[in-house]
Amino acid sequence: MATITASPPRIGLPGLLRHPAVRKLLLLALAAAILVPLADARWASGAWPSALTVDFSEPLAKASDWIIDNRDSHPLFLYFFGHVSNVVVIAVRAVYLTLLAIGWAGVTALGALVAWRVAGVRLALGTAVAFLACGLLGMWVPTMQTLALMVVAVVASVVVGMLLGLAAGLSDRMDRVLRPVLDTMQVLPAFAYLLPVVLVFGIGVPAAVLATVIYAAPPMARLTSLGLRGADKEVLEAVESLGSTARQRLLTARLPLARKELLLGVNQTIMMALSMAVIAAVIGAGGLGDRVYQALASVDVGAALAAGIPIVLLAVVLDRVTGAAGEKLGAEPEPRSGLGWLLALVGVVAVAVAGRFAGRLDWPEAWIVGIAEPVNRAVDWMTAHLYSGVPVIGGTADWAGHFTTWVLDPVRGGLQWLPWWSVLLIVAALAWVIGTWRTALTAVLAMAAIGVLGVWQPSLDTLSQVLAAVAVTLVVGFATGIAAARSDRLERLLRPVLDVFQTMPQFVYLIPVVALFGVGRAPAVAAAIVYALPAVVRITTQGLRQVDPAALEASGSLGATSWQQLKQVQLPLARPALLLAVNQGLVLVLAVVVIGGLVGGGALGYDVVFGLAQGDLATGLVAGAAIVCLGLMLDRVTQPTERRAKKGA
């Protein structure tokens, strides 16, 4: 039901007018001709009129005071949040103590054997190497802390996500209600809701787990709902004809049929949860994230990297193993797989007990390899030699300077110069031409909400940075993606690089980025590009590769050169994938706006960080909400008519 979109009425019109885009624009122009003079006369042009803003700082400050005053006495806290918090602490502690008790050898064996059973020998070796590397880097204990936190957060996210997904999958009304909620949960920068979470739970693990769940549960919910809705109608009818109840149908048919989506959901949830590891450290979650964050304080890239690498390794291993498990789901179960599991279990116990008797539960100090110093030396060399004065091409500081004055300044100036109603009109036109009147309405309302929140100017500043970053990301990403699609070797080479880019906590490259580009908006843009590039490259490559080989062969046999093939066959056929790449690029760039705030990007990102650092609920939440609105607007403007079933995936 929710997938029905209204299409414009089809009235026979002559010539050019028959083109729907032209009709839409004409209609919009008509509306503008009536409304704009009215708006102009009433509130004048220029920036968003102050008469149309609502100040939320008073009520938000009151809410924050109320929480602080009632935290220790109100039943809501005593009987609900308090218990939630206790359960989280107990659960994390239980997992953590178990991991410590098994010892490093046992944990490594456990990881490797599970990977072996689920995904085969190669991944088992990879897993073992990854765990040993965490130890070698001297990060064993923090890795276990992060792992304990992740286990609990992922389990909680999966449970919450499945419940939400069940609701959305079984009821169309719930689906409509939940969709914007899930969107908000994902686009709202974590920094913005860290403060409310901290106000309720205090700093520490419970708040960190809750913040992680907010961020990581939506993909699970989306994929659960998708799986339930996608179940084969015929199978369902067959089950129904057997006279089963609704619950039986759900448990015996719909959920099992959706298991691929469910597993993909778990996979996505794990990745999202890990990407919160460092951000959660800002509110005292401990573990690897804390090491990264503390290293920042003493401007120590090497130490940050030493703690960042285990996060990358954990992410890659977990991604590959759950991915392999998903691929195996459809296949026949191996004969004697029970025996294999038993063997694996015995192996783990044997190793753990052996470790215990050898008195080797902790990672031996002597086996730690210090990478901090050489890394710092490399970074110093890089910044000393690339920052400025490079012959011919100029130093990175010069590039950053030029980028700021030639690209960022004009774009920001232009956006902020535009009268407020014209910005709304442009948004409406773009969204309507690409999508439907519904998407256009959402986009315009989102943009208007930014004005109402009273952050029009900083939001346009942020928007200018986002647009610049996305433009660069797309140029580089498409070029790389096309190259990778044409060469298997390049794609194989790129894969680990992209993995690292995507999973390395952004805090790690904060300092190198500033050291190369100076403080300001340019490093913020650079950080965003690093983060968004892998997704764009991947989607482009995949889209191009999925182009029907028959079409390629046909054009090849007609004597098309490979450049012609690319331009006339592959790119047009891969258009949906390329559009998705644009969309994802925007969303991901927006996700690191806050990180940009930490290197001088200013605008909304800075406000969000400011809110958290100063305990100022109003500034932080309002800026966060504005980022959500920007995200909503950009998503609608770039999203073609068909609803994105796979978003969140």
Add this chain to the structure above:
Amino acid sequence: MRVRNTALVAALSSLALLTGCGAADMTKQASPFANAQGAKTVTLSVQSWVGAQANVAVAQYILEHELGYRVDTVQVDEVPAWDALSQGRVDALLEDWGHPEQEQRYVKDKKTIAPGGELGVTGHIGWFVPTYLAKQHPDITNWKNLNKYSHLFRTPESGDKGQLMDGSPSYVTNDKALVKNLKLDYQVVFAGSEAAQITQMRQFAKEKKPFLTYWYTPQWLFKKVPMTEVKLPPYKEGCDADPEKVACAYPHTPLQKYLNSGFAKNGGKAAAFLKKFKWTTEDQNEVSLMIADKKMTPEEAAKKWVDSHRSTWKKWLS
């Protein structure tokens, strides 16, 4: 509908089962990673600047090696640290730069936080230029002449005005108001984090470029990049009361320690020690420099200081 309700009921009841049904005390929750070896534990909060790391490193070293405590540290900004302190999530905050609102709320009204005495270090915020620049233009160190030199401080980010670089959003700053009220031709650019600000300052210093920055003492960076303070209109009590109208320098603040009041009363030797902990700016800088510049771990740095300053810290234990 039915399925959804059942799921909800199931979720709620399992939560109730897991937690038992009585009231939960939200003020008594330590970190799940704390205390894994079953020892007495103290939790200290660390702020993002190196000076704060130095305080904590030394306190931690002595607590662990002389008093037999296990110490956990939590990295958190000052204002959230006050909140954590009042809830007992952390036991002590060793370097506070003055937060009258929080003091009123937690120390005076709620009495959940107790003052822990002075740290012995006096903090001061100000505007600084690198000393090599001050030598070239001696009159640059007075705010009245700043407009004359604003062209020196131009960057792509500040456009045709001079750039005044500010740091982390967690710091106390009046700079935007100061620039406006003193009619300076400058643009405040927020580096967004201390790490970014330090990195930028070192890059400028490497090339002997002019820069004007919000900065503070005590700070280890002065040893690497010597800087001279720019005179602002003198500070008088209350001249910074209205954040919009500030037109004077920042005060000199004797930095304070704060303890959770429960811990202050029942914290035994650890609390007594933390109350007596008091050292000088030079001491703090010595440790900070080891951590930030020589890239020693805070523990190594603390050990080195503790080994060579026995007489100083013996007093804290008496």
